[in-house]
Amino acid sequence: MKNLSWFNKVVFCINVIVAIITLVGYFLPFLAPKLFPVLSVFTLFLPGLLIVNLIFVFYWGIQFKKQVWLAIVILLLGITFINKFYKFSGKATAGEGGxxxxxxxxxxxxxxxxxxxxxxxxxxxxxxxxxxxxxxxxxxxxxxxxxxxxxxxxxxxxxxxxxxxxxxxxxxxxxxxxxxxxxxxxxxxxxxxxxxxxxxxxxxxxxxxxxxxxxxxxxxxxxxxxxxxxxxxxxxxxxxxxxxxxxxxxxxxxxxxxxxxxxxxxxxxxxxxxxxxxxxxxxxxxxxxxxxxxxxxxxxxxxxxxxxxxxxxxxxxxxxxxxxxxxxxxxxxxxxxxxxxxxx
Missing domain, CATH: 3.60.10.10 (Endonuclease/exonuclease/phosphatase)
Incomplete structure (x- = not known):
């Protein structure tokens, strides 16, 4: 943090907040909506948070800042969530009789x-x-x-x-x-x-x-x-x-x-x-x-x-x-x- 400009310090604080919220989002599928109905609505916005974390990866990456690891770790922890949001390669095998x-x-x-x-x-x-x-x-x-x-x-x-x-x-x-x-x-x-x-x-x-x-x-x-x-x-x-x-x-x-x-x-x-x-x-x-x-x-x-x-x-x-x-x-x-x- 000491070597960051004041602007990057603000960006990193936002990065930390987004990371915490994203981690909370990872646990929401395990919480019954009847107990936390408002929090359950938050699951609709989890894909957006994944995109924001990806933006942070590019932002810190092009500056070669070590802060990039926070967003990388968050995305790696949510790799199964990413697969549910976007598939990079499809599948189409040859047709068969069955x-x-x-x-x-x-x-x-x-x-x-x-x-x-x-x-x-x-x-x-x-x-x-x-x-x-x-x-x-x-x-x-x-x-x-x-x-x-x-x-x-x-x-x-x-x-x-x-x-x-x-x-x-x-x-x-x-x-x-x-x-x-x-x-x-x-x-x-x-x-x-x-x-x-x-x-x-x-x-x-x-x-x-x-x-x-x-x-x-x-x-x-x-x-x-x-x-x-x-x-x-x-x-x-x-x-x-x-x-x-x-x-x-x-x-x-x-x-x-x-x-x-x-x-x-x-x-x-x-x-x-x-x-x-x-x-x-x-x-x-x-x-x-x-x-x-x-x-x-x-x-x-x-x-x-x-x-x-x-x-x-x-x-x-x-x-x-x-x-x-x-x-x-x-x-x-x-x-x-x-x-x-x-x-x-």
Whole structure:
């Protein structure tokens, strides 16, 4: 510190504060949101802190200052968090006879209320699905109000709730569905979880499609920074995180009772640094970490690559390819497509 200019001393003090906050962030996935709901919201900003630490590495590095080691150590301690945020190299192995593809997509009621100013959104989504032609298709925020037909799927399980506007989830499959069901979430939640046991080739695979508690806030960074809106949004997010904890525990308990290889996909409305992510994922593999590339952005949020939709697979399932189609703008979420194979 003695050899630093007054400006660098101020920068290093900020560096120390950021390092401490980042370390706290590393422990948050292990803390139940019900106990620390406000702190849980902080997990959404952990990727930003990792970026700030990386900036400090460059800042001190180009000056050949020993202070660079603080940011380096912080990043090394959080290497697993970095992999959840950005993948430098993807994976795409050759197709084989036992492969099958799965798409997960929150279609936001097929733009029923014209959030996007276009009348062609439902047809665009249908065209995208037909183009990729997944063997298993999981749609969150599915609406029966659409006239779309998915005739390529002889097997399906659709669950909808609501009065005038029914919304829910749908699992479509080219393979036979031999069992199915729903996990009803407590407190009259509009969200839900459905599952289907699908006979893929000669293996039975249980596929869960999930849509956990929403934040009910606008994905607008300017509104979130507004003082009145930020306080209201913080309260909403804190409550949503507490609800998600209970919901994730119900999902985890249900999954533990299933002996088949499992796939769980859908919209968790939470980051990869959260208690909810850790609880639902358990010992499953994150398909993005296994075979994805880049930021894996799944949600349309200003200025930040938010990843809140996931595909988790059993260790008995190989992830051979994974892609997030963030350029396909026909919902507030983006479709995920993965190619999988059940290990022999």
């Amino acid at each position: 492969d099958f593809t799965l798409m997960s997509y929150n279609v936001r009621l097929f733009n029923l209320f014209k959030w996007i100013e276009s009348d062609s959104i439902p047809e665009n989504i249908k065209e995208f699905i037909d183009l990729h032609d997944p063997d298993v298709l999981c749609l969150q925020e599915f609406s029966k109000n659409t006239s779309l037909k998915f005739n390529q799927y002889p097997y399906r399980y659709i669950v909808s709730h609501g009065n005038k506007i029914k919304t829910g989830q749908a699992i479509f499959s080219k393979y036979r569905i031999i069992d199915k069901g729903e996990i009803r979430l407590p407190n009259n939640s509009n969200n839900n979880v459905v599952f289907a046991d699908i006979l893929v080739k000669n293996d039975t695979v249980r596929v869960y499609s999930i849509h956990l508690q929403s934040f009910s806030i606008k994905p607008d960074i300017h509104e979130m920074m507004d003082e009145k809106s930020s306080k209201r949004n913080l309260d909403r997010m804190s409550k949503a995180f507490a609800e998600q904890q209970l919901q994730s525990e119900l999902v985890r308990s249900h999954m533990n009772d299933a002996n088949h290889p499992k796939i769980i996909c859908g919209d968790m409305n939470n980051s990869a640094y959260s208690y909810v992510y850790r609880n639902v994922k358990g010992d499953l593999k994150d398909a993005f970490i296994e075979a994805g590339h880049g930021f894996g952005k799944t949600f349309d949020f200003d200025y930040f690559p938010m990843r809140i939709d996931y595909v988790f697979v059993d260790n008995r399932i190989e992830v051979k390819e994974f892609k997030t189609y963030s350029e396909f703008y026909n919902s507030d979420h983006f479709p995920l497509v993965t190619r999988l194979k059940v290990s022999e």
